[in-house]
Amino acid sequence: MGFFMRRSRALVGFGGLLTVLAVGTVSPRSNAAGKDQGVAPQPAAHARSTGLLPLLARREVPVFGSFIKPGSSPDVLPSEAACPPDMTEVEGEYCPFVEQRCLRWLDPATKLQCAEFDRAAMTAMGGKCGMKTEHKKFCIDRYEWPNKVGVLPRYMASWVEAKATCEGIGKRLCSDTEWTLACEGPEHQPYPYGEGFARDDAACNIDKPYIWPHPEKVYDARTSAAELARLDQREPSGSRASCVSPYGVHDMTGNVDEWVVNVSQSGQPHQSGLKGGYWGPVRTRCRPMTTGHEETFRYYQIGFRCCDGAHQVDVGQAPLASLP
Numbered sequence: 001m002g003f004f005m006r007r008s009r010a011l012v013g014f015g016g017l018l019t020v021l022a023v024g025t026v027s028p029r030s031n032a033a034g035k036d037q038g039v040a041p042q043p044a045a046h047a048r049s050t051g052l053l054p055l056l057a058r059r060e061v062p063v064f065g066s067f068i069k070p071g072s073s074p075d076v077l078p079s080e081a082a083c084p085p086d087m088t089e090v091e092g093e094y095c096p097f098v099e100q101r102c103l104r105w106l107d108p109a110t111k112l113q114c115a116e117f118d119r120a121a122m123t124a125m126g127g128k129c130g131m132k133t134e135h136k137k138f139c140i141d142r143y144e145w146p147n148k149v150g151v152l153p154r155y156m157a158s159w160v161e162a163k164a165t166c167e168g169i170g171k172r173l174c175s176d177t178e179w180t181l182a183c184e185g186p187e188h189q190p191y192p193y194g195e196g197f198a199r200d201d202a203a204c205n206i207d208k209p210y211i212w213p214h215p216e217k218v219y220d221a222r223t224s225a226a227e228l229a230r231l232d233q234r235e236p237s238g239s240r241a242s243c244v245s246p247y248g249v250h251d252m253t254g255n256v257d258e259w260v261v262n263v264s265q266s267g268q269p270h271q272s273g274l275k276g277g278y279w280g281p282v283r284t285r286c287r288p289m290t291t292g293h294e295e296t297f298r299y300y301q302i303g304f305r306c307c308d309g310a311h312q313v314d315v316g317q318a319p320l321a322s323l324p
Contacts, residue, residue, distance in 0.1 A: 082310035083139035086147055088248045089310055091137040094181045095129030096264070098188045098287065106199070112283045113207075117190045119197040129188065140174060140182050141305040143237035143250050144258065150236045153256045153303045156228070159272035159295040162259040162304035174307035175263040176289050179275045183253070183286035185246025190285045192245035192252045199285075204243035206254035206277065206284040208233045218300055231300045233279040252276050253284040256303035262291060270294045274302065 083089045101121055102114035144153035145165065157165075163173045174182075189196025193203040201207040217227035237251055244250050252258075253276050262273040273291050277284030278301035293299075 082137070083308070086142060087139040087308065088142050089137070090140055090178070090182045090247045090249075091310070092135075092181055092186045092247075093129065093133035094136050094177050095133050095188050096131050098129065098184075100190050100287065113199065113281065114190070114285070115199050117197045119195070122187070122189070122197070134177070136178060136181055137310045138178055139308045139310050140178065140247075140249055141171075141307070142248070144256055144303050144305050147237075147305065149238035149250075152234050152236055153251070155232075155234065155256050155300060155303050156298050157259070157303055158298040159259045159270075159293075161298070163261075166304070166306035169306070171306035171308045174258075174260050174305065176260040176265075176273045176275060177263050178307055179252075179258065179260045180264075180286055182247050182249045183245050183276070187246070189246075190287065192249070192286055193242050196246075200242075202240075202242075204240055204251065204254035204284070205233070205235045205279045207281045208279045210280050213300060228300055235279075252286070254279055257290070257301050259302065259304040260289070262289070264289070265291060272297070278302075 081089070099121070101118040102111070102116070103118050104115040105111050106113040106115050141147040143149060143151075145157075145162070146154060159173075166173050183192045184190070185192070185196070187196065191197065191199060191203075194200055211231050211233075213231055214227060217223040218231075234255055237255070240251075243252075243254065245252050255278065256276075257274045257278045258276050260273045260275050262268070262271055265273075269291060270293065272293060272295045273289045274293065275289055276286075277288075280301070
């Protein structure tokens with residue numbers, strides 16, 4: 001009996017020695033492998049509590065962020081999309097100066113509305129910019145605020161109100177250079193629709209008959225509603241399928257003028273600028289900017305849209321599945 005007890009103790013002691021040797025051997029190897037693969041070494045206390053750790057692959061996102069309930073679709077699909085569904089991604093080269101030569105003016109006296117630009121000259125340049133370009137990558141609302149298809153865009157907004165509204169939902173007001181790139185596309189074309197060189201009053205909500213406004217009635221609370229209704233020629237966002245830029249942004253010319261941050265002219269004379277024109281017979285093309293209105297100015301034809309920085313979205317940002 002004593003012999004068997006002594007033999008059992010010897011076997012237990014020998015087994016314990018083998019376990020210590022195994023832990024001492026595997027842990028350094030795991031840590032060394034972790035360093036090779038960019039994984040931080042695991043603390044010894046953690047190793048003792050969990051047993052032998054498997055070798056972890058390099059991982060830049062939480063493991064549980066990619067868990068999706070089988071047979072269902074998450075609210076945000078794991079992808080490399082840089083923008084949320086209500087925005088579109090714009091990436092390209094902004095050109096500070098583009099020579100756009102008009103072949104025929106609709107208003108020879110004022111030279112604001114160009115019927116057709118010289119496409120041959122732009123084609124000869126291959127759409128290239130004659131100056132140093134600025135690479136941009138950002139997100140922009142698909143439609144004018146409130147950025148909903150089939151809904152009338154808001155108007156009577158000041159630049160201050162537009163900026164605060166975008167920031168209030170985690171976005172920002174677009175710069176004029178961002179807006180221009182989103183409208184012109186990578187080929188720097190004058191108009192956002194069609195082939196980009198001919199003015200088309202059916203493509204977007206432009207060139208509606210001008211109705212002379214009475215500013216005193218617009219700003220008077222007693223008469224404002226009636227006067228705005230008389231002047232209003234907006235259309236629901238996305239009404240004209242052809243009014244879309246090469247980047248997939250809708251209604252960039254016409255419908256309502258859009259506030260932007262005046263970057264290209266260094267905030268002079270104001271930080272505020274207006275892009276795109278509205279429904280009336282005005283310029284309504286991509287490159288021009290109106291800078292004559294200060295930041296608190298608001299009027300019957302002015303609205304806005306928002307921008308945001310582009311983000312890398314991967315499976316780590318997909319929502320956790322909700323279990324039944």
